[in-house]
Amino acid sequence: MIFCRTNIVVCVVMLLVARIVAADDVQVGSKAFTESVILGELATQLGNTAGVATVHQSQLGGTRVLWEALRSGQIDVYPEYTGTLVEELIPGTAADLAAIKSELYRQGIGMTQTLGFDNTYALGVPDTLARRWNLHSISDLRKHPEFRFGLSNEFLSRKDGWPALKRAYDLSPTSVTGLDHDLAYTAISSGSIDVVDLNSTDAEIGFYHLLTMTDDRHVFPEYKAVFLYRLDLQDRAPEFIRAIGRLEAAIDASTMTAMNASSKLQKVSEARVASKFLMSRFQVKTDPHEQGFAAQLFTRSCEHLVLVGISLAASIVVAIPLGVLSFLRPRLGQVILTLVSAINTIPSLALLVFMIPALGIGTLPAIVALFLYGLLPIVRNTHAGLAGIAAGLRESAIVLGLSSSARLLRIELPLAASAILAGIKTAAVINVGTATIGALIGAGGYGQPILTGIRLADYKLILLGAVPAAILALLIQGGFGLVENVVVPRGLRIKARN
Amino acid sequence: MYRFESVSKFYSGELVIDNVSLTVPRGKTTALIGPSGSGKSTLFRLMTGLAKPDAGTIYFGDQQLDDKCIGAVRKRIGYVIQEGGLFPHMTGRANVSLMAGHLGWARDKVESRILDLMKLTRLSPEVITRYPSEMSGGQRQRVSLMRALMLEADVLLLDEPLGALDPMVRAELQQDLAEIFRRLQKTVILVTHDLAEAAYFGDQIVLMGAGRIVQSGSIADIQRNPVNDFVKQFVQAQRTMLFSGAQL
Numbered sequence: 036m037i038f039c040r041t042n043i044v045v046c047v048v049m050l051l052v053a054r055i056v057a058a059d060d061v062q063v064g065s066k067a068f069t070e071s072v073i074l075g076e077l078a079t080q081l082g083n084t085a086g087v088a089t090v091h092q093s094q095l096g097g098t099r100v101l102w103e104a105l106r107s108g109q110i111d112v113y114p115e116y117t118g119t120l121v122e123e124l125i126p127g128t129a130a131d132l133a134a135i136k137s138e139l140y141r142q143g144i145g146m147t148q149t150l151g152f153d154n155t156y157a158l159g160v161p162d163t164l165a166r167r168w169n170l171h172s173i174s175d176l177r178k179h180p181e182f183r184f185g186l187s188n189e190f191l192s193r194k195d196g197w198p199a200l201k202r203a204y205d206l207s208p209t210s211v212t213g214l215d216h217d218l219a220y221t222a223i224s225s226g227s228i229d230v231v232d233l234n235s236t237d238a239e240i241g242f243y244h245l246l247t248m249t250d251d252r253h254v255f256p257e258y259k260a261v262f263l264y265r266l267d268l269q270d271r272a273p274e275f276i277r278a279i280g281r282l283e284a285a286i287d288a289s290t291m292t293a294m295n296a297s298s299k300l301q302k303v304s305e306a307r308v309a310s311k312f313l314m315s316r317f318q319v320k321t322d323p324h325e326q327g328f329a330a331q332l333f334t335r336s337c338e339h340l341v342l343v344g345i346s347l348a349a350s351i352v353v354a355i356p357l358g359v360l361s362f363l364r365p366r367l368g369q370v371i372l373t374l375v376s377a378i379n380t381i382p383s384l385a386l387l388v389f390m391i392p393a394l395g396i397g398t399l400p401a402i403v404a405l406f407l408y409g410l411l412p413i414v415r416n417t418h419a420g421l422a423g424i425a426a427g428l429r430e431s432a433i434v435l436g437l438s439s440s441a442r443l444l445r446i447e448l449p450l451a452a453s454a455i456l457a458g459i460k461t462a463a464v465i466n467v468g469t470a471t472i473g474a475l476i477g478a479g480g481y482g483q484p485i486l487t488g489i490r491l492a493d494y495k496l497i498l499l500g501a502v503p504a505a506i507l508a509l510l511i512q513g514g515f516g517l518v519e520n521v522v523v524p525r526g527l528r529i530k531a532r533n
Numbered sequence: 534m535y536r537f538e539s540v541s542k543f544y545s546g547e548l549v550i551d552n553v554s555l556t557v558p559r560g561k562t563t564a565l566i567g568p569s570g571s572g573k574s575t576l577f578r579l580m581t582g583l584a585k586p587d588a589g590t591i592y593f594g595d596q597q598l599d600d601k602c603i604g605a606v607r608k609r610i611g612y613v614i615q616e617g618g619l620f621p622h623m624t625g626r627a628n629v630s631l632m633a634g635h636l637g638w639a640r641d642k643v644e645s646r647i648l649d650l651m652k653l654t655r656l657s658p659e660v661i662t663r664y665p666s667e668m669s670g671g672q673r674q675r676v677s678l679m680r681a682l683m684l685e686a687d688v689l690l691l692d693e694p695l696g697a698l699d700p701m702v703r704a705e706l707q708q709d710l711a712e713i714f715r716r717l718q719k720t721v722i723l724v725t726h727d728l729a730e731a732a733y734f735g736d737q738i739v740l741m742g743a744g745r746i747v748q749s750g751s752i753a754d755i756q757r758n759p760v761n762d763f764v765k766q767f768v769q770a771q772r773t774m775l776f777s778g779a780q781l
Contacts, residue, residue, distance in 0.1 A: 431618030434581045434690075435632055435680075436607040445631070449622045524622030526664035 060088040061268065061275050064101050064110035064396075067094040067475065068216065069298050069305065069490055070154065070236060070260075070291065074114035076309035078262060078279045080321035084313075085278035093305070094486050095396060096475040097189055098123060099388060104477075105144065109395040111265050111272075112279070116154060118258035122195035130256060145266050145276070148283035149259040152236060152291045156196065156255045159233040159245035161223060172251040173204050176230065184208045185228030187216035195256055196232070203254040217490050234258075236288055238296035260286070285316060299491050328499075331484075336503060338398075338479035342470040343507075346402045347463050350409030354462075355455065357410070358417020359443065368418060375411045383408070383472045391476065401473030401480075408469055409462035416458025420451025452523045460515045467508045471500065481507075534559045534688055534720040535580060540589035542575055549575050551744035552589070557737075562714055562721040564735030566728060568767070571741040573724050577692055580722065581612060608632075611681025615693045617673040619665040625676040626661045629683055636684075650679040653716070655709060671702040678713070689714075691723045695730065707733060728752075728771040740764060 061082055065075030072093050082089030092110060095101055102124050104110045120139075121130045128138045136146050158173055160182070165171075168179065176182060190196040191213045200206065208230075214222065219231045220239045233240060233247060240247060262279055269276060286294075294312060297303045303311075306323035313319045326334065357375070361368025381389075383404065390400035424447060432446045448455075474482030481500040488496030520528070535557035542550035550572050557563050565573040578584040579591060582603040591598040593606050612618070619628045626647065633643050651658060654675040665673055674694055681689055694710070695703045711734060714721050725731050731738050732752035739749040748760045759765040 427614050427616060427618045428620060430581075430583055431612060431614060432620070433583060434607055434610060434612040436604060437632070437635060441635060446620055450620070452622075526620075526622045526624070526666060 060090045061112065061272050062110040063089060063091045064095050064104055064113035064477075065091065065093050066098065066101055066113070067096055067486060067490060069238070069295050070234070071114050072305045072490075073294050073298060073309055074150070074260065074262075074282075076305045076323075077282060077313065078112060078114070080306070080309055080313060080323070081278040081281060081319070082272075082275045084319055084321050085274045087272045087275040087278070089275065092396070092477040094474070094483075094490065095477045096384075096388075100391060100396065100476060103391045104396045105263060105265065106142070107392065107395055108265065109391075109397065111268050112262055112275075114150075114260060115263045116258035116260055117149070118155065118195060118256040121256060123193060126194075132259075139263065140266070143266050145264045145269070147262040147264075147279060149261055150282050151260075151284045151286045152288040153257055153259050154234050154236045154288075154291070155250075155258040156190065157233045157235050157250065158200075158248045159223075159231050159240060160229060160248065162244045162246045164229060165246040165248075170246070170248065172249045173200070173206075173254075174251050176208075176248065177204060177206055180208050182208055182229040183210040183212070183227070184230045185212050185214050185219045185222050186232045187219060188213045189216075190232040200254050203252050215489065217492060221492060236291045236295055238292060238299040240292075242296070242300055260291075281317060286312075302491065302493060332499070332503065335479065335481050335483060335500070336507075338483075339467070339470055339481050339504070339507065341398065342401055342405060342473055342478060342480050343463065343466045346405035346470075347409055347459070347466055349402070349406045350413055350462055351459055353406075354410045354413035354458075355417050358414045358455070359421065359448075361414065361418050362421040371414065372418065375414050378407045379411045383469055384475065387472065387476050396476045396478075398473075398478045400476060401470065401478035405466050405470055405473070409466055412461040412465070413455065413458040416454045416461075417451065420454025420458075421447055423454065424450050449524050450527070453519070453527060456515065456519055456522055460512065463511045463515070464508050467504055467511060471504055534594065535722070536592040537576075537579075538590045538592070540579065540586045540591060542579065542584060543587050544575070549744050550579070550586075553744075553746055554589075555739065555746060555749070557720065557722055559720050560718050561736040562723065562734050563737045563739060564731035565722065565724045565739050565741060566726065566731045567741035567747075569726065572744040573741050574692065575744075576741070577690060577722075577724055580690060581610060582607065608684060609687045611678075611684075611686035611689045613674065613677045613681050613689070613691045613694045615696045617665065617677035619673055619677055619680070621665050624662055624664055625668065625679075628665070628676060629661070629680045631680070632684055646683060647679070650682055653682070653713060654678050669702070670698045671706055674698070674706060675709075678710075682717075686719070688720045688722065691721065693724055693726070696725075710734070728768065740767065742767075 063075050063079045063082070065071040075091050075093055079089045079091040095104065098119055101110070101113045101115075105113060117130070117132065117135060120135055121128055125135070125138050128134050132149070139146050158176070160170060168175070170176065186197055191211070212228065216232075219228065220243055222228045223231050223245070224243050231245070233245070235247065239245070262282070264276065290312070294308050298305050298308045304323065304325055306325055310321045310323040313321050357371055361371040386404045386407070387400060390403060394400040394403060428446070428450065432442045437445070470480050471482030471485055473480050474486045481504040483500065484496045485500035488494065488498075488500065535555070537553050537555040540550055540553045541548065553576070565576060567573050575584060579586055582598065593602075596602050596606070598606065619625070623631065629647055629650070630643050633646070647661070651661060656672065656675045656679065660668060660672050661676065665676075668676065695706055698706065707730065714734065721734070723734055735752070737749060738752055738755060740747050740755060742763050748755055748764050755764060756768055759768060
């Protein structure tokens with residue numbers, strides 16, 4: 036027990052110290068796919084080698100998350116693609132590098148030269164299927180509306196993705212499913228879909244025997260890789276900008292594909308892949324800074340406990356009074372219960388993204404989101420526990436002459452303790468699961484290996500996150516049994532046993 | 534002790550107490566009796582301030598019962614309900630001493646009062662340390678009575694205190710209660726649906742029907758001079774129950 040408590044304190048202190056120390060470091064961000072993580076690693080290792088303290092907040096999520104984080108100063112630099120800039124982030128800008136650069140400059144953002152490869156969108160089909168129907172270009176797909184399309188969610192919704200493609204090629208497949216890009220490969224190799232969207236440097240194209248359909252109508256824009264950085268870095272860490280400048284025109288498409296393949300298919304860590312590249316290309320020796328299994332598990336556990344612990348404590352402090360209030364003032368209670376229920380209908384990822392403009396990325400917005408999700412079960416159980424007290428007991432307390440505050444503290448809350456505790460338990464167990472999504476905005480925790488595992492189709496990594504999360508949920512469940520002995524009055528527990 | 538002057542009470546549009554005037558004499562036992570829905574429980578809720586009259590006035594002593602004085606009045610009322618109404622999360626002792634503790638009584642004063650009350654209610658000392666769920670029904674009612682008497686209440690309000698007990702325990706507790714009432718000489722108001730019980734305790738019996746007082750007086754009065762058919766039938770029904778019970 037004491038050991039546990041000390042551990043948690045150590046975790047919190049470590050995280051806080053890490054935050055404070057890290058505030059001055061250059062923060063590199065990357066999106067939640069392998070190529071972006073490798074590019075992020077390259078920048079991080081080059082920065083550190085150049086003597087600039089650099090931290091990599093890897094796989095933070097999608098384009099929007101990174102862009103907002105860069106603009107609000109949560110991160111200083113991240114790898115982006117010119118096509119994404121023109122189509123999504125600064126729409127209306129001409130698709131040439133000078134125009135993009137000057138528009139970004141206007142917004143306080145700098146851009147490196149291109150890194151040397153183009154990772155545009157493409158469609159892929161299994162080569163057996165391509166041979167059978169003699170398919171070479173996207174136009175050929177028009178003749179096969181029966182093909183099942185499995186497209187990444189981002190591709191489905193971006194203007195330069197599926198909507199543009201569908202219009203340009205007049206495609207109308209009968210089945211279009213949105214799914215995670217990395218899961219799409221698993222789906223196509225198992226034969227449950229026929230067409231996937233690809234990135235042209237994807238490692239899996241060869242591995243899964245896919246054929247790339249040529250974009251014969253030139254719908255997809257160029258997606259040349261660049262680094263975006265905050266212009267204030269020029270003053271804060273000019274050496275850093277010089278360091279990542281070495282990557283300009285240094286990586287061609289086949290090199291990038293090979294790096295993706297060695298990370299995704301041979302399961303070499305991105306840090307090591309980046310380090311190897313820097314060695315062979317520039318003869319620069321860098322420290323891939325890899326954590327051992329135990330250290331990683333410890334870090335993730337600390338992060339996860341901080342997320343769940345702080346958010347749950349905040350939920351308890353706010354939700355119990357709210358539950359009491361909604362019991363005492365039924366009409367207001369309706370409003371409160373409706374509001375907290377409404378919060379829980381917001382998908383967690385959406386809630387996290389909403390918070391980035393106000394709270395940035397990292398632990399804080401994740402804690403706030405988890406805190407909000409934790410309110411409903413506790414408010415509702417507090418209300419239900421109080422409402423469920425027998426009328427005879429409530430009235431006996433009134434007629435005895437106890438003041439309303441004494442009734443609440445000495446009679447009503449103890450009688451509702453069991454229900455309230457059940458609500459807290461539900462909130463805690465839900466939080467342990469939901470907290471894994473915090474990894475998408477840089478909050479770490481068990482979600483980090485799960486996210487990496489999904490990205491790399493590495494089941495061991497997924498389990499490295501999922502198993503401790505499940506164990507933590509079970510521990511919490513068990514721990515509450517002990518808490519129950521303290522919180523729920525003995526007289527009520529005897530009754531429960533009878 | 535209590536005086537009702539033309540009191541009426543509606544519950545969700547329905548008249549449940551219909552122009553009732555009633556005097557509860559000090560130091561005597563009054564039994565409220567009547568079929569379910571006759572308004573006897575509502576009358577009780579009006580006396581404890583759990584409900585407020587829609588018309589008419591209720592006096593406690595010389596004081597008109599209102600929001601201002603209800604807190605003070607409640608400290609002079611001891612209240613026992615059918616299942617005892619003991620708080621299940623507290624031991625018997627904690628239940629009994631709850632209000633005394635709240636009012637800041639000294640520890641030894643609380644202890645000596647509890648000892649007196651245990652003697653009075655003939656409760657064995659080990660029972661008081663138990664939780665309500667560990668007590669028998671009769672023990673719970675005795676502890677509940679102790680709680681009601683703890684602050685030296687002037688008035689005891691008992692809402693079917695023996696209703697949930699089996700016959701043997703009930704008979705024993707009936708005798709003990711009668712003895713306690715006789716010794717304390719307090720004003721007692723007791724709700725029951727059992728005429729024999731009302732007769733056993735009540736110096737005055739108040740028979741209610743459809744929100745009105747149909748007849749009040751001694752048991753002899755009610756049996757010999759029933760004011761109407763309702764009273765006759767009520768008395769008859771209770772006798773029939775007794776006989777059919779005896780035949781079984």
